[in-house]
Amino acid sequence: MEILIRNGVVYDPLNGIEGEVMDIAIKDGKIVPTEKVDPKEAYVIDARGMLVVPGGIDLHTHVAGPKVNLGRVMRPEDHRVSILRYIPGRRHSGSGKTTPSTTVIGYRYIRMGYTMIIEPASPPIKSRHTHEELDDIPYVDKAMLPLFDSNWFILKFIREDARDKVATYIAWLLRTVKGYAVKLVDPGAGEAWGWGRGIGISLDDEIPGWGVKPRDIIEYTLDACIRLGIPHKVHIHCNRLGFPGNYETTLETIRLTEKFPILDRPIMHITHIQFNAYGGETWGNLRSASEELAREINRNPRVSIDLGQVIFGTQTTMTADAPYEYVLYHLTKWKWSSTDAECECAAGIVPYKYRKKSYVNTIQWCIGLEIALLVRDPWRVVISTDHPNGGPFTRYPWIVAWLMSKRARDEVMKKLNERGLRKCILPSIDREYTWTEFVIITRAAPAKLLGLEKTKGHLGVGADADVAIYDIDPREVDPSRDYEKLIKALRRAKYVIKGGEVVVKDGEVTRVIYGSTYYINPVVSPDLEKSVKAEIEQWFKRWYSVSLSTYEVRIEELRSVKEVKVISRV
Ligand SMILES: [Zn+2]
Structure with missing residues (x-):
């Protein structure tokens, strides 16, 4: 199919285009030079007075896998309030607000103009389940990040100080379960919790039974990812998440990167940083530590972040940080689920309500925005709510508005807890994101951080034809003043083109298509891989409930796979 998008107001930061009126031509799923498309043959979209940008990329959204599914089961009330009807040929049915079913996830993302999503926490042993759910999410491309934070092989090889083995195991596992990058959640805490400890452990607390510290897990896996040449290196949920005073641990984690070189892109991605940016000693004297963290991030180009922005209302928290969910359950005393995934990791789920009048929740809401506004380099900032932990991804248009409009922030702050606001600097921040910065943090930056x-993330010749067109004219609308118009436009794209096909028209999906699953295949020395695999086999027989051949997710099992091969130095 050939498509010609005419006279749109194009923002494409990776190609240095800022609000230029131009045509975009599409052929065979790719962006091509305009002369390659015949206007008489092509499907022509008149985008005059409309914003044309690359499809959005969500770098961190919990959308598939065992804990997501259990979250759905735990929240029947969440599925009664939001139901999507079946429309033959156009969309499947589904339900759920904070824990939507697979088809609803794809439907809501594509309608907002998002064309790729990353599931950021899958237990390796449950990868088949995660992939099956990802396969069931229509419209978007996807990838998943397996968890390595309390993995017995990683702990064993670190204890042996066997750096090559850590790297080889990571390469083997990513290829075997079809993962895209290394995810660490509260490194070591899941394992320590199995020994009755693990709540709020810091970088230098020893993990019982192993003689290994969280600091070692981060340092060894980071070293391995760099040597493997994995583009998106360690994606980390820092230790002590959710505890007052935890920003010091986050600072220490950031500083851990200093022994590594500055590369072409950040080497550590700190996810949902809002939850790790707390000053004070108790919930009673909690304060925002966004300034301390932003200062460090501005200084250190090795680190990127996503926000974990809080949205007021009842949400569902779910994380591989099982000990923290235990703590949260004792604060909420509502529902709690906890699980352990054999020799690999753990997880917990707790529904939670963020209240505008709450001192703590007010500070949390401010912190996410403060960090986004205080970090100067937008190429290292990505929007997220840590869906569904801070709130549903469907609230992204509001977050964009809060970043682009001080007035929009002020409106919300009028209704918040006054004592909480005094512990924040958001009221005094004047910065407003530009259109270009909005496109960077939702498209270009995540594409670059993923390698x-x-x-992806741009509209130059050769890019995948993933395009979002919004009914808003950046030359006429001042988002600072007219933020309501901005929200309205971003909630439902006028058109969305995915892989060269028009899938949204006038804010409604027109047909069901499926994207691809990306995974990384780091190529390491065959001899090394053979010897490491022999060790893996031994331990599998001894400790795992499944066999090694069952563990592997084969390419034929997935709907559509895109392999990203990297040649490593291991
Ligand atoms: Zn998360």
């Missing part, structure tokens, strides 16, 4: 900037 996919050749084909």
